[in-house]
Amino acid sequence: MPRNLSKNRIPFQPETKLGHSYKVCVDFIGNKLKELCLHWF
Incomplete structure (x- = not known):
């Protein structure tokens, strides 16, 4: 299962820096x- 999740995330890797x-x-x-x-209340 974790490998499938990582594979699904591959298309987003070019935007990893921007997303981070x-x-x-x-x-x-x-x-x-x-x-x-916290200061107000």
Whole structure:
């Protein structure tokens, strides 16, 4: 099963760097929003 999942992901590999940077950016923004919420509430 894991091999099938990895094979399905192969078409997306050219965009891996972009997707990774996007995920990091989203995680960073999410963490900042959490901090703001904690400060406010």
